[in-house]
Amino acid sequence: MIRSNLTFDEIRLGATASVNRVVMPDDVTLFAHVSGNLNPVHLPSSTGGSGEAPPAPSMWLGSLFSAVLGNLLPGPGTLYESQTLRFRARAHVGDELTITVQVIEKHPPRTVVLATRVTHGEALLAEGVAEVLAPTEHRVVEDATLPGLMLVRHRHFERLMAACRNLPPMRTAVVVPEEENALMGALAGARAGLIVPILIGAEAAIRATAEACHADLAGIEIIDVPSHDAGAARAVEMVLQGTAMTLMKGHLHTDELLRHVVKSQGGLRTTRRISHVFVMDAPALHDLLLVTDAAINIAPTLEEKVDIVQNAIDLAQALGIAQPRVGILSAVETVNPKMPSTIDAAALSKMADRGQIRGGLVDGPLAMDNAISLTAARTKGLKSLVAGRADILVAPNLESGNILAKELTYAAQAEGAGLVLGARAPVMLTSRADDEQSRLFSCAVAVLYATWQATGRSVVPPARPTTDVPR
Structure with missing residues (x-):
């Protein structure tokens, strides 16, 4: 967009400029990154799934005046001198705001004083007075091209987790959870109500890992086995017996587990x-x-x-x-x-x-x-x-x-x-380097797949319209 400014001599008392803006979740998240304000009241995740929109930080509202002053009135070349603020009410994610500035005083050679207001409909959210140095030369400029920003947000993971909320947890044989990521991933699945873990491995090593991670194993079944191979064999046997519904790979090589899954006698192979x-x-x-x-x-x-x-x-x-x-x-x-x-x-x-x-x-x-x-x-x-x-x-x-x-x-x-x-049962096969979040994601996918196998229908709402849209 091409923009032009107003010099001090061109600005008239009573002149106004305004912009409209909707408060987006990314706005408050980015403000938390930039400002360092991690107050959970203002973060989109703070509502805990209640459906309530979080309030935007008040100083984020105050920052919106800068865009009107720097882009429109006086425009490019303007320098801030001071800003007073009084916050009257809260803006929330989803609100459409109007940000307005109005010239109320001029003091040669360059000082311009403007009343500043943020409103949501008829409600006054913030007001104050800005003092700026107006540009002395007329300028016509093109908006700068800023580097793109991408927030690392895994919305589909959250959507699948939500779809699991009313599903029963699956009894899961966790093979050799003798390392922090493997054990904590299984325990995270249990806390989320996705699985009921049965820990199969060297009991002493499992308990030592739990102690090092300050994890509580109270009420969790542990089956002590002498080796990784024996742990994989026992896990497959439990699925065949119906005492486990699925398998989760822990801290062992993939081929050690799959050797027992695919064996022709006593394995989990299908056609x-x-x-x-x-x-x-x-x-x-x-x-x-x-x-x-x-x-x-x-x-x-x-x-x-x-x-x-x-x-x-x-x-x-x-x-x-x-x-x-x-x-x-x-x-x-x-x-x-x-x-x-x-x-x-x-x-x-x-x-x-x-x-x-x-x-x-x-x-x-x-x-x-x-x-x-x-x-x-x-x-x-x-x-x-x-x-x-x-x-x-x-x-x-x-x-x-x-x-x-x-x-x-x-x-x-x-x-x-x-x-x-x-196989006869889904196997959560993650890398030994995968973190707790990835293992939790695998638990959710396994639960949803097992539900689909049992009922013939998906409980996950579609993520996109049925019409063709670009990826």
Whole structure:
């Protein structure tokens, strides 16, 4: 926007300028960061889900005059000298405010005095007097382009947690929680009412970890086993016996746990290929993004990819995505006989058209950019219901899937849940480096998936309209 100012000589007594602004949750969060004021009364999370909008900090209201003075009256080149403030009432998140300044005095050579007011409808929220130095030269300027800001907020994680609120907790065999993240993640799931943890491992090590973390294990069942292998075997046995509904990986290698999950005798195998899905909540994306397979199938065949895709579609439906869009990834968006991943992608797309894969829209090959960016898809002339809007990304192999998931976690600040599907029970398969929040997220996803399996319906409200919208 092009703006011009008023010099001291051009300003007239009684001149006014005003702007309107809605108080947004991000406004008060950013003000807390900038000012260091962490008073919970003003933070969006302080209402505890009561539905009440928090009051905006009063000094944030006072800061709004600066925009009117610096942009409009007198405009660019203005320098603040002083500001008095009197706060009459509170503004709340969601309120539309009017910020007004009016010239009441002029003192040569440059001083201008203005009455300042913030109102919400007929209510006066703040008033005061500003004294500024008006510019001496007429200027026409273009608004500066500021660096973008992104708040790392995981709204989909919060939405899935809310959907679990009225669901019963699942008895969960937690395998080898002998390290802080593993143990505290399980205990966090218990506090949130998502799981009833059964801790399986070396009891002395579990209790020592709890003591070091000042965690209370009162009332929590602990099964003492001599080794990681024995812990994994015992956890699988409990699922088969019906004394546990799901598994959670603790501080052991993935293959140590899965060896017992996939064994032909006494394991949890079904006719479906077992695969892993990361559920990613990235602040820069409008929707959840599922990535598969990044942890189990190293170089899956076309036949195995059919199950990998179907597993991911099932999970997406459990998370409230009624007809998930599946992008089969490759380096390009055209079929190239020299690139096997493009051949597989084309075959999977056609198999979905013929009903061999059910419940989702499948398209490929798609490069990463035109799978999640509608702009990139349009630039390349792709006409597809999936391109630019994918809910699920199917990687060509484990290496690329693992790189993609970890890039989202560490470069895009995504919060991720990990779940193994295709077995008789969901397996929460997180990295040993994952923090408590990630393990809590995995608990929520597992509960929602188990509910979908048991009832055939999702309890998660849709995150977007049913019409096509850009990701």
